[in-house]
Amino acid sequence: MKNRAFIIVLFIPMIVFLIGCEDCHEISEKLLTDIQKSQIPFDENEKITFTDGQQIIEFIVSEVSDTLYREYPSSVYCDWYNVENYTIVLNGVNHYIIFHLIARNEFYIILKSEYKYQSFMHIDQHTAELSDYDEFLDSITINNSLYYNIYKVSLVDITYPDDIPDSLNHPIRLYYSTDYGIVKVDFSDGSTWELEEIEW
Numbered sequence: 001m002k003n004r005a006f007i008i009v010l011f012i013p014m015i016v017f018l019i020g021c022e023d024c025h026e027i028s029e030k031l032l033t034d035i036q037k038s039q040i041p042f043d044e045n046e047k048i049t050f051t052d053g054q055q056i057i058e059f060i061v062s063e064v065s066d067t068l069y070r071e072y073p074s075s076v077y078c079d080w081y082n083v084e085n086y087t088i089v090l091n092g093v094n095h096y097i098i099f100h101l102i103a104r105n106e107f108y109i110i111l112k113s114e115y116k117y118q119s120f121m122h123i124d125q126h127t128a129e130l131s132d133y134d135e136f137l138d139s140i141t142i143n144n145s146l147y148y149n150i151y152k153v154s155l156v157d158i159t160y161p162d163d164i165p166d167s168l169n170h171p172i173r174l175y176y177s178t179d180y181g182i183v184k185v186d187f188s189d190g191s192t193w194e195l196e197e198i199e200w
Helices: 002-023
Strands: 026-030 047-051 056-071 080-091 096-102 106-112 116-123 135-142 145-154 171-177 181-187 192-199
Touching: 106 171, 116 145, 116 171, 135 181
Parallel strands: 026 080
Antiparallel strands: 047 056, 047 192, 056 080, 080 096, 096 106, 106 116, 135 145, 145 171, 171 181, 181 192
């Protein structure tokens, strides 16, 4: 008897959901502003070059996508929000860099090779100012070039979040400019990638 009662309780929300689906509708759209999107300064086919002091690491902007997806705020009702996602992918030989803006004012930068590392910041909707970074630098010199207004932010391993192998040299922080993108990446062994050139 108890099992039967449990099954009935379990299926009531599903029945409500199915019945209500005839009246499902979009609640609103959560969209990004143009000024938010402009904080990622790249367009398709542009070439970004870094150096680690010994070799050149090249990336090409291989994808720029702007999509909407449905986000359901309730498991009982089927009304939804349309949420905008803006993604730019830089494709390298053994590496990817992904810039991902979500219209919840979330900004992710992902460095991916065999492993995946991610930084996270918020971006204000009206002024497009970034927040939740580790440190703000007025300027930084990279390869004899001076860059201003730099956001320094930590990278988190999202492949093995609980146990990064000690032997694995991995990126630990990046330095971000809304005018030039990533200008520097620090690695766990003390090495760096530094911006060499952007072919706009």
